[in-house]
Amino acid sequence: MKKLKVLNANLTSPFRNFKYKIGKExxxxxxxxxxxxxxxxGFYATDVEGLPYSWNINKKCFEVEVxxxxxxxxQYKQRFEKQTIIREVEKDELIELARKEEKRLGYKxxxxxxxxxxxxxxxxxxxxxxxxxxxxxxxxxxxxRxxxxxxxRxxxxxxxKxxxxxxxRxxxxxxxKxxxxxxxKxxxxxxxxxxxxxxxWASVWAYASSLFPGIEKWKYIEHEKGxxxxxxxxxxxxxxxxxxxxxxxxxLHSGKKAEIVYELKNY
Numbered sequence: 001m002k003k004l005k006v007l008n009a010n011l012t013s014p015f016r017n018f019k020y021k022i023g024k025e026x027x028x029x030x031x032x033x034x035x036x037x038x039x040x041x042g043f044y045a046t047d048v049e050g051l052p053y054s055w056n057i058n059k060k061c062f063e064v065e066v067x068x069x070x071x072x073x074x075q076y077k078q079r080f081e082k083q084t085i086i087r088e089v090e091k092d093e094l095i096e097l098a099r100k101e102e103k104r105l106g107y108k109x110x111x112x113x114x115x116x117x118x119x120x121x122x123x124x125x126x127x128x129x130x131x132x133x134x135x136x137x138x139x140x141x142x143x144x145r146x147x148x149x150x151x152x153r154x155x156x157x158x159x160x161k162x163x164x165x166x167x168x169r170x171x172x173x174x175x176x177k178x179x180x181x182x183x184x185k186x187x188x189x190x191x192x193x194x195x196x197x198x199x200x201w202a203s204v205w206a207y208a209s210s211l212f213p214g215i216e217k218w219k220y221i222e223h224e225k226g227x228x229x230x231x232x233x234x235x236x237x238x239x240x241x242x243x244x245x246x247x248x249x250x251x252l253h254s255g256k257k258a259e260i261v262y263e264l265k266n267y
Contacts, residue, residue, distance in 0.1 A: 003045035003078070004089065005064045006054040011085075013044075014054045025084040027068070032079075035071050042071065042079030048097045049105055050075045052112050061089045108211040116207065121240025123255030126262040130252065134243060134264060136232035138250055141202060143221070199245040206233030 007013060011020045020026070032040035045064050046053070053076035055061070068081030089097075091114065098110040209218070209230050216226045223229035236243055241261075242253040250264040 001066050002086075003064050003066050003080075004048055004051060005045040005062050005083075005085070006051060006059050007062060007085075008059055011060075014059065015039075020085050022062075022085045022087070025082060027082050028080075031069055031081040033069050033071055035073055038073050038077050040079070042081065043083035044077065044079050045083060046076060046078050048094070049101055049109060050078065052109075053077070055113055057114060061094050063087050063089055106212065106214050108213070111211050116238055118237050118240045118242050119253070119256055119258055121254070123259065123261065124240065126241075126252055126254075130236065130239060130241060131262065131264070133232050133235050133239075134241075134250060134252060134262070137236060137243060138245070138264070140229065140232060141199065141245070195247045196244045199243060203233050203237055203243055206230035207237040210234045210238075 007020060011022075012018060013020070026043060028042050030041050032042060034040070043066070045066055051061065063086045065084045065086055066080035066082065070078065070080045072078045095110045095114060098113055102109050209215075209228060215228075217223075218229055221229050228234065233243070236252070240254055242258060244251050244253060248265070251260050252262040253259065254261045
């Protein structure tokens with residue numbers, strides 16, 4: 001039976017640091033067939049929808065052959081008595097496998113595995129279109145000013161938590177934290193940590209909401225049914241811009257160094 005397995009780049013397992021060799025069959029001599037033990041002895045692998053549990057873009061995915069006794073605990077945790085690493089599954093193939101399951105799963109698994117990172121876009125000039133979208137995003141966050149981050153986060157979390165949200169959040173955050181956050185960290189220290197931190201994080205959560213296109217009503221925020229209330233933040237993210245706000249000035253960051261390409265004052 002064929003399954004998929006996530007490994008570190010050096011072919012070690014993410015959780016137990018066990019080193020694998022491609023083509024070698026491994027047998028667990030003390031295999032645990034008790035389903036109540038969800039992290040016990042055995043070799044783990046899943047179908048494609050189970051990958052986000054241990055996946056991020058710094059890891060690799062392999063096709064494996066499993067056999068012998070098995071324990072299927074959930075879509076994320078499946079262990080087997082025997083396992084052989086067959087081959088690496090490249091990015092394009094993995095995306096295609098994920099897309100085939102998205103209608104059934106109800107979320108964009110391909111983007112969960114490979115989220116959009118706005119700061120990898122080629123830096124470009126801000127147009128009137130982006131300025132208008134930024135104003136719309138500022139207005140959205142103005143409506144929840146009492147707690148910008150908590151309101152956006154609570155809305156997304158409470159609305160989609162039954163749809164594998166925790167693994168989605170982890171995958172998206174692992175992808176963007178080293179760039180979208182680290183590159184504006186210095187600005188946050190200089191101009192007001194809390195406000196900048198909240199607005200950057202709110203954009204991350206807004207983008208994550210776009211991975212669940214079937215949701216028509218988001219909690220804790222008034223909006224037209226079927227319209228994502230965070231769409232303006234999503235549009236900026238997907239256009240290659242990270243917005244931040246220090247309490248007085250909105251900024252758009254672009255490019256690998258997250259340079260400030262636009263400022264909106266007194267709005």
